[in-house]
């Protein structure tokens with residue numbers, strides 16, 4: 447069974463038709479040829495962009511010369527009401543200083559400190575899940591937000607403040623269709639500058655709730671009673687070059703992006719991975735069997751080889767962040783074509799991960815590929831669910847552990863069956879099911 451992918455067209459069509467389709471859904475609007483092209487140029491009066499699938503181009507932009515391909519200021523302006531000057535939108539020395547403070551908190555060596563948060567949230571999700579058919583996306587979102595609150599502020603999602611922040615984020619996403627990938631590409635150019643009053647209000651609510659959390663934590667740090675979690679680590683770490691720490695206001699920007707980047711993405715990955723398990727009973731059985739021996743420590747998580755391969759395969763087929771955009775700071779020659787300063791360079795995990803010249807049977811769900819030596823080249827050249835290079839996702843390690851533990855715990859507790867119709871992937875803020883992602887749950891200790 448081939449997991450669902452969007453219907454695309456080969457035709458060129460009119461610019462207007464493309465623009466309309468693009469605003470509806472990016473994945474189906476883009477032409478089929480992007481799954482086999484190394485590069486594609488799109489030109490209109492509004493946008494000049496290059497789709498970069500050639501691994502050499504991806505390497506150039508993300509790893510070799512990232513300073514020449516910054517994020518655009520338009521992105522920063524578009525996300526400013528919610529994210530201020532967070533690490534997600536800044537560039538250059540401002541960005542580098544932020545990462546020098548943030549990265550140590552997420553260091554591999556500190557990952558085991560977040561295990562209680564991850565296991566706690568996984569067990570809470572299993573306890574919350576009800577048997578029967580359901581859209582699993584809201585549950586996955588709830589669980590991912592729970593992980594972030596526990597890891598950042600040592601509080602479960604049931605805590606009153608956490609619940610309020612989570613509810614405010616949901617309201618913001620309803621009010622802010624602008625925060626989707628289609629709008630972050632400059633199409634049309636003016637769109638991200640238009641913030642509705644509702645968008646500004648919901649963003650303001652989130653930020654004032656976060657400001658309360660940050661202030662409370664700052665006070666606790668001052669009197670020496672703060673728990674050792676991500677918030678405390680980030681707030682007490684000085685920039686090793688300048689000795690500067692984040693101010694309370696700067697910390698609000700960072701916490702906002704951790705919640706947004708950390709919960710939307712993990713929720714998308716978990717929901718698709720659960721659907722894939724539901725649709726592939728043989729893999730589900732293997733994951734459930736492996737889960738029986740899971741111990742709540744790093745060695746236990748590392749031992750789940752099959753579950754990790756399943757989660758990786760889900761990230762390959764349904765990368766939560768389908769596309770990333772950079773801007774040429776100066777004139778560049780890309781595969782022999784001139785890209786003027788300001789050209790938009792699109793790096794698409796979605797297309798790279800399903801590229802017919804880079805993967806064997808790219809549309810098939812085959813977790814076993816991750817244990818075959820011939821996958822090594824594809825994995826190195828064409829697997830970037832967390833991006834790559836200096837701007838690689840700082841939460842990648844945490845997200846991998848979270849995905850594996852959640853899958854294991856859920857597959858151990860429930861039999862999963864797919865809903866009546868396969869979900870249709872669409873690019874919202876992350877890759878979601880157009881009408882949700884329906885699966886059927888039955889407790890394993892009773893007949894399925």
Ligand code: HEM
Pocket residue numbers: 533534535545594703704707708709711712715765766767770771830831832833836837838839840841842844845
């Ligand atoms: C499956 C889960 C996740 C996926 C697929 C994912 C993916 C990504 C990707 C592709 C980027 C690069 C975006 C770009 O350059 O335009 C990114 C950046 C980022 N992610 Fe994640 N992420 C995940 C989970 C997390 C978590 C759990 C956190 C934090 C707790 C997090 C925090 C961030 C931050 C702060 C950035 C901005 C980094 C920078 O620009 O320097 N992410 N993520």
